[in-house]
Amino acid sequence: xxxxxxxxxxxxxxxxxxxxxxxxxxxxxxxxxxxxxxxxxxxxxxxxxxxxxxxxxxxxxxxxxxxxxxxxxxxxxxxxxxxxxxxxxxxxxxxxxxxxxxxxxxxxx
Amino acid sequence: xxxxxxxxxxxxxxxxxxxxxxxxxxxxxxxxxxxxxxxxxxxxxxxxxxxxxxxxxxxxxxxxxxxxxxxxxxxxxxxxxxxxxxxxxxxxxxxxxxxxxxxxxxxxxxxxxxxxxxxxxxxxxxxxxxxxxxxxxxxxxxxxxxxxxxxxxxxxxxxxxxxxxxxxxxxxxxxxxxxxxxxxxxxxxxxxxxxxxxxxxxxxxxxxxxxxxxxxxxxxxxxxxxxxxxxxxxxxxxxxxxxxxxxxxxxxxxxxxxxxxxxxxxxxxxxxxxxxxxxxxxxxxxxxxxxxxxxxxxxxxxxxxxxxxxxxxxxxxxxxxxxxxxxxxxxxxxxxxxxxxxxxxxxxxxxxxxxxxxxxxxxxxxxxxxxxxxxxxxxxxxxxxxxxxxxxxxxxxxxxxxxxxxxxxxxxxx
Ligand SMILES: Cc1cc2nc3c(=O)[nH]c(=O)nc-3n(C[C@H](O)[C@H](O)[C@H](O)COP(=O)(O)OP(=O)(O)OC[C@H]3O[C@@H](n4cnc5c(N)ncnc54)[C@H](O)[C@@H]3O)c2cc1C
Ligand SMILES: [Zn+2]
Numbered sequence: 001x002x003x004x005x006x007x008x009x010x011x012x013x014x015x016x017x018x019x020x021x022x023x024x025x026x027x028x029x030x031x032x033x034x035x036x037x038x039x040x041x042x043x044x045x046x047x048x049x050x051x052x053x054x055x056x057x058x059x060x061x062x063x064x065x066x067x068x069x070x071x072x073x074x075x076x077x078x079x080x081x082x083x084x085x086x087x088x089x090x091x092x093x094x095x096x097x098x099x100x101x102x103x104x105x106x107x108x109x
Numbered sequence: 110x111x112x113x114x115x116x117x118x119x120x121x122x123x124x125x126x127x128x129x130x131x132x133x134x135x136x137x138x139x140x141x142x143x144x145x146x147x148x149x150x151x152x153x154x155x156x157x158x159x160x161x162x163x164x165x166x167x168x169x170x171x172x173x174x175x176x177x178x179x180x181x182x183x184x185x186x187x188x189x190x191x192x193x194x195x196x197x198x199x200x201x202x203x204x205x206x207x208x209x210x211x212x213x214x215x216x217x218x219x220x221x222x223x224x225x226x227x228x229x230x231x232x233x234x235x236x237x238x239x240x241x242x243x244x245x246x247x248x249x250x251x252x253x254x255x256x257x258x259x260x261x262x263x264x265x266x267x268x269x270x271x272x273x274x275x276x277x278x279x280x281x282x283x284x285x286x287x288x289x290x291x292x293x294x295x296x297x298x299x300x301x302x303x304x305x306x307x308x309x310x311x312x313x314x315x316x317x318x319x320x321x322x323x324x325x326x327x328x329x330x331x332x333x334x335x336x337x338x339x340x341x342x343x344x345x346x347x348x349x350x351x352x353x354x355x356x357x358x359x360x361x362x363x364x365x366x367x368x369x370x371x372x373x374x375x376x377x378x379x380x381x382x383x384x385x386x387x388x389x390x391x392x393x394x395x396x397x398x399x400x401x402x403x404x405x406x407x408x409x410x411x412x413x414x415x416x417x418x419x420x421x422x423x424x425x426x427x428x429x430x431x432x433x434x435x436x437x438x439x440x441x442x443x444x445x446x447x448x449x450x451x452x453x454x455x456x457x458x459x460x461x462x463x464x465x466x467x468x469x470x471x472x473x474x475x476x477x478x479x480x481x482x483x484x485x486x487x488x489x490x491x492x493x494x495x496x497x498x499x500x501x502x503x504x505x506x507x508x509x510x511x512x513x514x515x516x517x518x519x520x521x522x523x
Pocket of ligand 2: 006007008009010011058061062063064
């Protein structure tokens with residue numbers, strides 16, 4: 001069972017309390033962008049075997065969106081963090097580097 | 110290859126079954142092949158089979174990191190139907206269904222195709238309208254299917270409770286020629302036929318890199334060394350993004366777990382397949398008597414082939430309402446597979462940004478039924494560069510906005 005700590009209310013929420021929201025840190029493209037950018041933003045996904053950054057909502061709790069860093073091969077959770085950021089905070093990145101030195105994520109690392 | 114027949118069974122019975130030969134060879138890889146297929150699931154093996162059968166291309170290797178049929182092909186609940194809404198889907202699934210009818214004879218291998226009929230229950234007004242619309246569309250597409258009223262549902266499925274507490278059964282979409290087949294046998298039958306044509310099926314051989322020069326594929330790196338090829342087919346379901354990353358491009362796909370379970374064997378009680386999409390549950394009875402049960406996917410990216418327990422609970426709870434007898438059953442086994450889900454819930458049979466790399470993926474929760482049709486189309490695309498059945502399933506459709514939106518139209522599922 002997946003357990004994520006909500007960074008807002010501090011509750012250690014198990015899966016049935018949460019709603020998954022898919023890949024995180026997508027850069028949004030809209031009017032004025034190229035077809036390529038719009039297409040990639042809407043449909044292309046990293047879908048990595050390994051470190052994944054994703055959005056979750058504490059649906060049956062405080063109701064807020066937050067971020068989680070997780071490994072899709074082991075289901076290990078590296079940490080959760082606020083929704084108000086465009087890339088994973090340094091301490092989360094460091095924590096992942098300790099355990100998965102070769103991780104990559106788009107142009108973040 | 111010795112043919113299987115009633116005579117062969119009698120002959121072997123008389124000589125203590127010492128004459129059976131291995132169904133396929135297990136060779137070491139050669140340095141080079143005309144075509145390499147990655148993934149020995151149903152779709153990969155069917156692609157190889159039709160490359161040989163329809164186009165005479167037999168210098169082919171099928172590379173499999175585990176054992177053949179050990180992916181989703183050996184993990185699914187084997188529902189076969191073709192009554193989809195959109196034209197391109199109806200065409201390829203109906204092609205597949207019709208190929209299933211003669212598959213045992215074509216392959217000389219008993220795949221136990223059982224056209225016992227499939228009902229999709231309508232349990233909301235929305236579903237009633239949706240399924241009636243599908244029935245009309247299917248009439249125009251030449252796909253046999255019909256709308257049936259609750260009384261007829263009860264006749265076909267005596268164990269059903271029409272007056273469920275939340276979602277009474279309002280009717281159903283009935284495809285009499287749908288049914289089930291033996292999943293392993295489909296993989297094994299194709300493997301045997303491919304091997305007999307001289308193709309190499311190489312198990313425990315994981316592709317770890319894709320090599321290309323000037324935008325064109327030249328070979329793959331594997332746990333059994335480098336192998337060259339002219340053309341490469343990636344047919345690895347939930348691992349397709351991982352493989353495309355090796356080749357330097359992304360796919361419009363996410364991989365999630367889908368689970369199934371079976372009960373203890375009981376006496377025959379239901380001789381059709383029933384799907385209930387509103388409550389997310391479906392059920393059939395295997396020849397051994399086990400009730401084979403499946404539901405919806407988990408919500409998050411996952412490569413572990415394990416799902417979340419609460420989804421099993423949801424599925425069983427849903428089925429309890431519709432089939433009260435389920436509450437008395439003990440469940441024997443439960444397992445998961447990693448399914449590849451695209452943006453419009455329809456598959457990809459497509460060229461890619463790298464020349465001579467082709468991808469067949471995105472079958473998600475419902476690709477077992479498509480295996481022969483998909484292999485047919487993929488082989489044609491790889492051999493000739495063009496396939497009418499595959500055309501609309503190009504990954505370019507996301508750029509062009511030409512979605513094949515079955516999830517919204519048909520109410521998802523298998
Ligand atoms: C629980 C469950 C129930 C389902 N129920 C139904 C149903 O009732 N009806 C239906 O039509 N469909 C159903 N499906 C979907 C169906 O199983 C799949 O769509 C179909 O089997 C996919 O076949 P495939 O050949 O594409 O993939 P797979 O059978 O998964 O084959 C892909 C193969 O590629 C191999 N591979 C991966 N990466 C590599 C690599 N790097 N190198 C070498 N080999 C590699 C894997 O080991 C695997 O064997 C269900 C799926 C699941 C999980
Ligand atoms: Zn919270």
